[in-house]
Amino acid sequence: MTGSPPEASSPGRTLMARLDELGRISADSDRLNRQPFTPAHRQAIELVAGWMRLAGMSTRVDPIGNLIGRYEGQDPTAPVLLIGSHLDTVVDAGRYDGALGVLAGVQVVAALHDAEERLPFAVEVVAFCDEEGVRFPTTFLGSKAICGTLDRKVLELQDQAGITVGAALRAFGGDPDALASAAYPPGSLRAFLEVHIEQGPVLEAEDRPLGIVTAIQGQSRLAVVLDGVAGHAGTVPMGHRRDALAGAAEIALLVERRCSATPDLVGTVGRLEVLPGAVNVIPGRALLTLDIRSPSDLLRGQAVAELVQAIHQIAAARGLGCTIAREHDQPASVCAPGLQRVLAQAMRAEGIQVKYLPSGAGHDTMAMAAACPAAMLFVRCQGGISHHPLESMTLPDAEAALRVLLRALRLLALPKARP
């Protein structure tokens, strides 16, 4: 891989073509929707595992459903360099979020394989099973299992069809009883690197292909259930109603107001379900989710505490029952300074100006930081659009990312390199 423009057949073209192919594997025919432990997930694993083997890797699927390819190093006992991202998607997703980091890893290993080059340590490429946390009310199942930080209680959590994580995993061919064996022993991981589409507008606005992530903001996810009284839309006077949707609407506006008032805080009500959901029935039940994020754990903690209190007050004032489940709390995470320096050195060596930026989205890198130095390389995203089918990136940027990643690997292979 050189700095010259992509040739007819180049690593970047292969990467872009594979992203298109993987992006067609979906549970739905009209949109990309790939949830963990589904037939689409299985199909994606088989496709990617084939590409891993072509790149000289041995492959395995671990007990939680992560696909892992291994390219052996000169010393099979040396701590492993892990590269990767996730195979799951949001509903109606773009095809780069997650898939890019997996397939970029495969592509740089293919470059080493083609050059018959072995690094002092093994390189493993991981395709995590769950980062989006869309199917189950939990997230980072795969990366937490690898770090040994996955609480077995999550196996009891259910999706909307009432299927537990444990049952879905077992039906998928995973092994919930062997979760502990998915964890890499302490000291066996040298570092983790994740390439990811930026999912925001910063790099594009500054006309830069790549950026190094400094830190990833923390997030809390809450599920709120409001119980009112369903009734006839024509006969119940306004003052006699206990309308669950009206309460939910007040909460959505509260979240918007509270988070708009504080810099460095964002809040979203992303799901709202209204029951029974008929034009002529007063809503008896509303279910809504809150997603609150900040680079400051203190600000996020204060906002969540205030919102929880205010939601109970809104419910009480409207005569609604209210339960709030705190489904996910992930502290903000700083990317490993040593790895950031290696990425910066690789960018400079490739003639690309170094740009540092924080990440607003959550990533497996946050979970991986519990086990080893972890860092991320962002790739420019067109229009800043993500979690959307129009998500896109360019071939030259793909080429640039591959060159920088490969060079970073080789820098890490130098005798005195320290991630």
Ligand code: GLV
């Ligand atoms: C995942 O993309 C998230 O940030 O929620």
Ligand code: MN
């Ligand atoms: Mn992602």
Ligand code: MN
């Ligand atoms: Mn995502």
